[in-house]
Amino acid sequence: GSDRIYDAFLKEIEAQNLKDEVQVIRTGCFGLCAEGPIVIVYPEGAFYSKVADSDVKEIVEEHLLKGRIVKRLLYKESIEEGQIKSLNEVKFYKKQMRIALRNCGVINPENIEEYIAYDGYKALAKVLTEMTPEQVVDWVKRSGLRGRGGGGFPTGLKWEFAAKAPGDVKYVVCNADEGDPGAYMDRSILEGDPHSVIEAMAIAGYAIGSKQGYVYVRAEYPLAVKRLEIAIEQARQYGLLGKNILGTNFEFDIEIRLGAGAFVCGEETALMTSIEGHRGEPRPRPPFPAVKGLWGKPTLLNNVETYANIPVIILKGPEWFASIGTEKSKGTKVFALVGKVNNTGLIEVPMGTTVREIVEDIGGGIPGGKKFKAVQTGGPSGGCIPASLMDTPIDFDSLTALGTMMGSGGMIVMDEDTCMVDIAKFFLEFTVDESCGKCPPCRIGTRRMLEILQKITSGNGTEEDLEKLEELAYSIKDSALCGLGQTAPNPVLSTLRYFRDEYEAHVKEKR
Numbered sequence: 001g002s003d004r005i006y007d008a009f010l011k012e013i014e015a016q017n018l019k020d021e022v023q024v025i026r027t028g029c030f031g032l033c034a035e036g037p038i039v040i041v042y043p044e045g046a047f048y049s050k051v052a053d054s055d056v057k058e059i060v061e062e063h064l065l066k067g068r069i070v071k072r073l074l075y076k077e078s079i080e081e082g083q084i085k086s087l088n089e090v091k092f093y094k095k096q097m098r099i100a101l102r103n104c105g106v107i108n109p110e111n112i113e114e115y116i117a118y119d120g121y122k123a124l125a126k127v128l129t130e131m132t133p134e135q136v137v138d139w140v141k142r143s144g145l146r147g148r149g150g151g152g153f154p155t156g157l158k159w160e161f162a163a164k165a166p167g168d169v170k171y172v173v174c175n176a177d178e179g180d181p182g183a184y185m186d187r188s189i190l191e192g193d194p195h196s197v198i199e200a201m202a203i204a205g206y207a208i209g210s211k212q213g214y215v216y217v218r219a220e221y222p223l224a225v226k227r228l229e230i231a232i233e234q235a236r237q238y239g240l241l242g243k244n245i246l247g248t249n250f251e252f253d254i255e256i257r258l259g260a261g262a263f264v265c266g267e268e269t270a271l272m273t274s275i276e277g278h279r280g281e282p283r284p285r286p287p288f289p290a291v292k293g294l295w296g297k298p299t300l301l302n303n304v305e306t307y308a309n310i311p312v313i314i315l316k317g318p319e320w321f322a323s324i325g326t327e328k329s330k331g332t333k334v335f336a337l338v339g340k341v342n343n344t345g346l347i348e349v350p351m352g353t354t355v356r357e358i359v360e361d362i363g364g365g366i367p368g369g370k371k372f373k374a375v376q377t378g379g380p381s382g383g384c385i386p387a388s389l390m391d392t393p394i395d396f397d398s399l400t401a402l403g404t405m406m407g408s409g410g411m412i413v414m415d416e417d418t419c420m421v422d423i424a425k426f427f428l429e430f431t432v433d434e435s436c437g438k439c440p441p442c443r444i445g446t447r448r449m450l451e452i453l454q455k456i457t458s459g460n461g462t463e464e465d466l467e468k469l470e471e472l473a474y475s476i477k478d479s480a481l482c483g484l485g486q487t488a489p490n491p492v493l494s495t496l497r498y499f500r501d502e503y504e505a506h507v508k509e510k511r
């Protein structure tokens with residue numbers, strides 16, 4: 001409904017002759033999706049939530065004309081004893097730290113000058129005028145940043161491999177093919193702050209010696225694509241992309257490639273195959289992209305959120321970034337908090353924040369006073385964390401130890417009514433659907449697993465089926481060609497690990 005509300009504000013402001021005094025700015029997502037559409041009126045910072053078309057007139061007449069805040073429309077958490085709290089004091093934001101999302105919901109993403117006003121392109125200027133490419137790589141390494149798209153590979157090491165790979169032609173690629181059900185952090189960054197990704201890709205180009213970047217983005221994200229197109233064009237006009245960037249000899253440009261919605265194209269080798277114009281199927285690694293990637297040339301691939309951290313690391317220094325988070329997982333992580341939780345939305349927290357803090361403090365608990373049962377992280381490649389492990393600090397390694405993974409940051413909360421076998425079945429249906437079919441363990445094996453699950457949930461399963469399910473899961477993990485197949489059994493294995501009794505209950509129903 002935000003589009004309608006934006007139009008209604010324009011109309012009302014014009015009708016009240018306030019055009020010269022009030023600007024209405026479209027921003028990206030501010031995170032608190034459960035309370036949308038959100039309108040923030042400055043300078044007071046009044047945070048109006050769930051604004052309806054019919055509320056617009058009142059906000060304009062009362063707040064803008066008479067200076068009286070419309071209390072009934074304020075987000076309930078943002079007002080205390082009649083006073084507006086700073087957003088940092090609101091429960092939803094208090095434990096958050098916005099680095100990748102720093103400009104989302106703050107600037108107009110279609111206006112490069114707003115990005116520049118918030119220190120945009122300052123990091124690019126700094127690397128081009130004060131740093132050697134080797135120093136840039138060193139800073140990224142020292143920051144401890146790990147890839148936010150899935151496995152958590154050290155970003156600086158990737159940059160170093162690509163920088164050291166021999167070759168005159170190299171590519172920088174941004175993976176914006178976010179496909180996990182329930183995850184939308186990359187989309188929000190592109191919609192809310194596209195220049196942060198463009199700036200980071202140019203910095204990466206300088207660091208590894210590349211002149212050309214590609215953003216591979218889902219065609220299902222039309223607003224993200226549109227804002228990216230606008231941002232690239234504006235960056236060219238401002239001399240921040242193209243030849244002689246900022247008056248130096250450095251040359252770098254970016255093109256967009258649209259993905260057609262295949263989940264497997266988020267896998268880096270499939271993504272590159274798709275950019276090359278072929279059917280998006282993974283290929284065996286090695287060779288790794290840093291050595292032989294796009295069109296056989298050394299290629300640096302990072303996802304949207306990883307890139308969004310780079311300009312801040314360059315401006316504030318690697319030590320600053322490394323001081324946030326846990327010993328082996330530095331910085332923050334953006335999660336899409338969805339499912340059975342009061343405050344659904346996009347959150348960014350320091351690594352090491354616990355599940356309890358996320359679900360209870362930021363998420364505001366479970367609706368209807370129900371009990372928290374588990375949270376699924378990592379989407380179809382991940383697994384669940386049960387309530388008994390709610391105090392686990394979340395980072396790459398703690399999640400792996402629990403049998404799940406960070407993935408791109410989908411976080412689906414489940415309450416006491418959720419059947420965990422159904423959840424495992426849902427994710428497996430998704431991967432069966434999305435398997436590219438290139439290798440038999442994934443193409444055939446996941447389908448057999450799904451059949452067993454269907455048998456179990458329809459009340460026809462046996463103990464023997466449970467054993468078969470587990471055996472099949474391990475063999476697919478060991479033998480599938482790419483990450484999609486290797487991780488597809490995770491939701492089943494993880495629910496078997498923590499909720500075996502629910503599988504057994506289904507099996508016992510039969511007896």
Ligand code: SF4
Nearest residue numbers: 437438439442482485
């Ligand atoms: Fe394709 Fe699945 Fe094999 Fe990956 S694991 S190559 S998605 S069939």
